[in-house]
Amino acid sequence: MAKRVGMEVSLAIGEAAKLAKVDVVAAYPITPQTHVVEHLAELVADGELDAVYIPVESEHSAMSACLGASAVGARTFTATAGQGLELMHEVLYVTASMQLPVVMAVANRALSAPLSVWGDHSDVMAVRDTGWIQIFTENGQEVFDNILCAFRIGEDKRVLLPVMVHLDGFHLSHMIEPILFPDQSEVDKFLPPYNYPLPLDPEKPVTMGAFAPPIIYSETKKAQEVNLAAAKEVILQCWDEFASIFGRRYLPVESYRSEQAKVLLLTIGSFSETAMVAIDKMREEGQDVGLVRLRLWRPFPTQELRQAVKDADILIVFERALSLGGQAGPVCSEVRSALYNEDKKPKVVNIIGGLGGRDVTVAGFEEVIKRGIRMARSKQEFEIFGVRE
Amino acid sequence: MAFKNESEVTWKDLEIGSIVVEPGSADQYETGGWRSQRPVYDNTKCNKCGLCYIYCPEGCIEQQEDGYFEPNLFYCKGCGICAHECPKDVITIVEEEG
Numbered sequence: 001m002a003k004r005v006g007m008e009v010s011l012a013i014g015e016a017a018k019l020a021k022v023d024v025v026a027a028y029p030i031t032p033q034t035h036v037v038e039h040l041a042e043l044v045a046d047g048e049l050d051a052v053y054i055p056v057e058s059e060h061s062a063m064s065a066c067l068g069a070s071a072v073g074a075r076t077f078t079a080t081a082g083q084g085l086e087l088m089h090e091v092l093y094v095t096a097s098m099q100l101p102v103v104m105a106v107a108n109r110a111l112s113a114p115l116s117v118w119g120d121h122s123d124v125m126a127v128r129d130t131g132w133i134q135i136f137t138e139n140g141q142e143v144f145d146n147i148l149c150a151f152r153i154g155e156d157k158r159v160l161l162p163v164m165v166h167l168d169g170f171h172l173s174h175m176i177e178p179i180l181f182p183d184q185s186e187v188d189k190f191l192p193p194y195n196y197p198l199p200l201d202p203e204k205p206v207t208m209g210a211f212a213p214p215i216i217y218s219e220t221k222k223a224q225e226v227n228l229a230a231a232k233e234v235i236l237q238c239w240d241e242f243a244s245i246f247g248r249r250y251l252p253v254e255s256y257r258s259e260q261a262k263v264l265l266l267t268i269g270s271f272s273e274t275a276m277v278a279i280d281k282m283r284e285e286g287q288d289v290g291l292v293r294l295r296l297w298r299p300f301p302t303q304e305l306r307q308a309v310k311d312a313d314i315l316i317v318f319e320r321a322l323s324l325g326g327q328a329g330p331v332c333s334e335v336r337s338a339l340y341n342e343d344k345k346p347k348v349v350n351i352i353g354g355l356g357g358r359d360v361t362v363a364g365f366e367e368v369i370k371r372g373i374r375m376a377r378s379k380q381e382f383e384i385f386g387v388r389e
Numbered sequence: 390m391a392f393k394n395e396s397e398v399t400w401k402d403l404e405i406g407s408i409v410v411e412p413g414s415a416d417q418y419e420t421g422g423w424r425s426q427r428p429v430y431d432n433t434k435c436n437k438c439g440l441c442y443i444y445c446p447e448g449c450i451e452q453q454e455d456g457y458f459e460p461n462l463f464y465c466k467g468c469g470i471c472a473h474e475c476p477k478d479v480i481t482i483v484e485e486e487g
Contacts, residue, residue: 097406097407098406098408099405099406160406197405198404198405198408198410206408206410206412207408207412207414208408208409210407210408210409212407215395218400219398219399219400219402219403220407223400223407
């Protein structure tokens with residue numbers, strides 16, 4: 001029987017890794033992820049989790065150790081945030097290219113300088129193209145559920161890719177929320193033991209991450225691109241099966257009161273729940289607005305996004321990261337690109353907000369929507385929200 | 390050759406993560422293709438000391454049955470270290486032609 005427990009979301013992530021029976025954790029503590037690795041270290045030290053905990057000296061080493069552990073066939077977990085994710089950067093590519101299904105929780109944090117330990121999505125967006133599957137979550141239950149799904153998806157023989165589960169630093173990582181914990185037997189049924197098909201094994205030697213001259217490198221990248229795109233089907237199947245067992249359903253693009261709405265707001269991450277309250281309020285006032293939330297960031301759900309926004313006149317993309325010197329934020333650039341060749345599409349405007357932990361309230365989202373509508377009518381395409389002039 | 394020629398390998402032929410499953414495949418790699426010059430031995434001066442064999446960074450110089458040494462040009466990159474180290478000036482480095 002599942003049990004509902006009030007728990008800090010960071011600790012629930014540790015509990016999810018425990019229920020997934022991870023073999024190896026290699027992690028370096030960094031705000032706002034610290035409680036995740038503290039809890040995992042505690043679980044291992046107390047003998048509650050039979051895993052090797054590697055206290056590495058940096059995030060570069062953390063991901064390198066995870067990569068090695070995964071390569072011998074160990075179920076491997078780590079967590080990081082902000083600068084830590086950037087220090088891992090080159091090894092993130094290697095882990096994905098070598099198809100090693102490490103699972104990582106990322107407590108999203110703004111990047112320096114100036115130093116900020118608070119949340120936004122600039123860390124995620126900088127690792128967008130590393131080849132990892134990337135899933136965004138909105139509340140504690142979603143984080144917990146998607147840690148389990150991440151192992152199931154990444155370790156599927158048709159996929160074999162690492163997976164990041166994103167949660168907003170502080171806004172989500174440090175909340176105490178009611179979370180339904182399934183029994184160990186239910187998790188074991190959903191998540192069979194990990195069995196990597198070509199592990200490092202002295203009895204059957206293989207070479208991983210070998211040298212690839214120009215005559216073969218393009219072939220390796222095409223294989224990787226096709227594999228990551230094809231992972232979407234497996235992700236959908238996993239979420240379907242998860243729903244049939246646990247009763248909670250996840251989709252690559254999720255809509256909220258968007259039926260026939262002429263104005264749509266698009267959000268990503270935990271701010272979506274605040275935005276929902278704003279949508280409820282505006283709907284009650286008779287305004288024609290709805291919400292679209294992007295859950296699956298990589299592989300990008302192009303078809304689902306097109307379907308979700310095709311009937312709107314205005315699409316306001318609200319996001320928590322800048323693409324400095326670019327035309328729009330990273331999410332908006334991607335959304336516009338997905339819609340550009342469509343015959344029927346909304347006008348897309350981009351509002352950046354919630355940078356470096358700045359809160360956006362319900363009233364804030366009402367203002368975002370009003371500004372977005374004005375921008376669309378005045379041909380303004382881009383704005384940073386809530387900046388003192 | 391035990392391996393498919395690289396120029397014939399399609400993206401669908403690759404193992405997961407482009408893992409190489411046959412051990413020792415590096416010996417199929419013709420590093421001699423990088424060479425722009427080659428060592429030429431004048432064995433009338435050679436005392437068979439073997440310093441060229443020891444210093445060769447590619448490990449491609451082999452001792453023949455008669456005791457003299459010969460580079461394997463499939464692997465020799467033409468770096469010239471053998472000629473530099475030879476105490477008897479046996480080895481001359483000449484430009485590859487064509």
